[in-house]
Amino acid sequence: MSELHPLSRRLLDWYARHARSLPWRETRDPYATWVAEIMLQQTRVDTVIPYYHRWMTRFPTLHTLAESSLQDVLACWEGLGYYSRARSMHRAAGLIIRDHGGTFPSDLHTLLSLPGIGSSSAADILSIAFGQDMAALDGNIKRVIARLYDLPDELDTPAFLRRCRSLLDELLPSGRAGDFNQSLMDLGAGICLPGVPLCDTCPLSENCLARERQSQATRPVTRPRAAIPHVQVTAGVLLQSYNHSQQVLIARRPQSGLLGGMWEFPGGKQEAGESLDASLIRELHEELGVSVEVGRKVGVFKHAYTHFRVTLHAYLCHILSGEPSALAADEIRWVTLPDLSGYPMGKLDRMISEALVKLPD
DNA sequence: GAACCGTGGCT
DNA sequence: TAGCCAAGGTT
Numbered sequence: 001m002s003e004l005h006p007l008s009r010r011l012l013d014w015y016a017r018h019a020r021s022l023p024w025r026e027t028r029d030p031y032a033t034w035v036a037e038i039m040l041q042q043t044r045v046d047t048v049i050p051y052y053h054r055w056m057t058r059f060p061t062l063h064t065l066a067e068s069s070l071q072d073v074l075a076c077w078e079g080l081g082y083y084s085r086a087r088s089m090h091r092a093a094g095l096i097i098r099d100h101g102g103t104f105p106s107d108l109h110t111l112l113s114l115p116g117i118g119s120s121s122a123a124d125i126l127s128i129a130f131g132q133d134m135a136a137l138d139g140n141i142k143r144v145i146a147r148l149y150d151l152p153d154e155l156d157t158p159a160f161l162r163r164c165r166s167l168l169d170e171l172l173p174s175g176r177a178g179d180f181n182q183s184l185m186d187l188g189a190g191i192c193l194p195g196v197p198l199c200d201t202c203p204l205s206e207n208c209l210a211r212e213r214q215s216q217a218t219r220p221v222t223r224p225r226a227a228i229p230h231v232q233v234t235a236g237v238l239l240q241s242y243n244h245s246q247q248v249l250i251a252r253r254p255q256s257g258l259l260g261g262m263w264e265f266p267g268g269k270q271e272a273g274e275s276l277d278a279s280l281i282r283e284l285h286e287e288l289g290v291s292v293e294v295g296r297k298v299g300v301f302k303h304a305y306t307h308f309r310v311t312l313h314a315y316l317c318h319i320l321s322g323e324p325s326a327l328a329a330d331e332i333r334w335v336t337l338p339d340l341s342g343y344p345m346g347k348l349d350r351m352i353s354e355a356l357v358k359l360p361d
Numbered sequence: 362g363a364a365c366c367g368t369g370g371c372t
Numbered sequence: 373t374a375g376c377c378a379a380g381g382t383t
Contacts, residue, residue: 040380042368042379043379080367085380115381120379195377305366346368
């Protein structure tokens with residue numbers, strides 16, 4: 001990391017001409033850089049852009065974020081996925097104010113101590129917002145390095161990571177780490193693509209060992225994933241009349257785990273040998289302590305999570321006996337249909353909400 | 362080390 | 373359709 005490596009010079013020259021124009025690149029505000037970094041974890045740039053604008057309008061500073069309710073934060077994040085990111089940011093904002101005087105931390109150790117910030121995001125923040133000489137190692141950069149040097153090690157094994165870090169340290173241009181990291185990310189996102197890379201337009205094609213050996217398609221080396229299960233799930237929409245309007249019951253999921261802190265219509269997985277009706281009756285008894293009669297079907301909705309696929313069957317339900325209590329949820333609440341839009345929900349429950357609003361009496 | 366954690370786009 | 377993947381982090 002002393003003199004400018006020829007490969008790094010090519011990269012920086014290419015970046016100077018071809019860098020993507022992105023909203024978070026118009027500032028060096030550490031808070032804005034942080035927001036973008038977290039949103040971009042496992043998430044495409046095109047998906048993030050509208051969320052980033054909305055977030056920076058709604059929570060323009062660290063203080064506005066810290067002073068907002070978790071519900072408002074989750075609502076702003078709805079649809080972006082991996083909701084622990086939003087919960088972690090809300091928590092981290094409070095910690096920065098409480099423990100660091102409201103000044104965004106600029107050292108690696110402190111950044112890594114904050115929830116939601118790991119080595120990759122920390123290196124990006126330090127290099128981009130603070131100009132520190134720190135190499136980032138994310139999915140794009142791993143792929144680019146694995147091809148440039150035709151690494152035979154399996155992705156994310158200790159040997160693979162060790163070689164990547166060593167190579168990046170040799171390449172890292174002093175004083176230009178932010179541009180260097182982002183140039184590798186842009187190269188990975190636009191040219192050194194996972195499937196078929198666009199080697200004809202790559203500024204590093206002459207330096208690329210995988211291209212020379214025609215091994216691009218098998219770099220980096222990855223292991224096949226296990227097949228994901230497909231489960232049948234039921235959800236119940238409990239109804240009650242309140243004044244002259246109808247209310248439905250929603251429940252807030254525990255803060256940890258899948259869709260933590262998000263609201264949902266209670267229900268659960270169908271067990272082997274169980275009918276959908278029986279499954280729903282059982283689930284609502286377990287989660288709310290009520291006996292119900294299953295009414296008309298609201299709809300069937302399909303959705304794919306990372307580790308399983310769901311077909312969800314939603315029904316209107318009527319309470320036969322018992323008063324609902326939050327046995328499995330953090331909180332339950334009766335709300336009118338127009339109010340549903342204000343409660344943060346995952347994709348499936350939002351689909352149920354939308355179907356309810358359109359449902360004829 | 363491996364499982365878990367969302368969603369949308371593309372093949 | 374089902375699989376793959378995307379600026380990862382936590383447990």
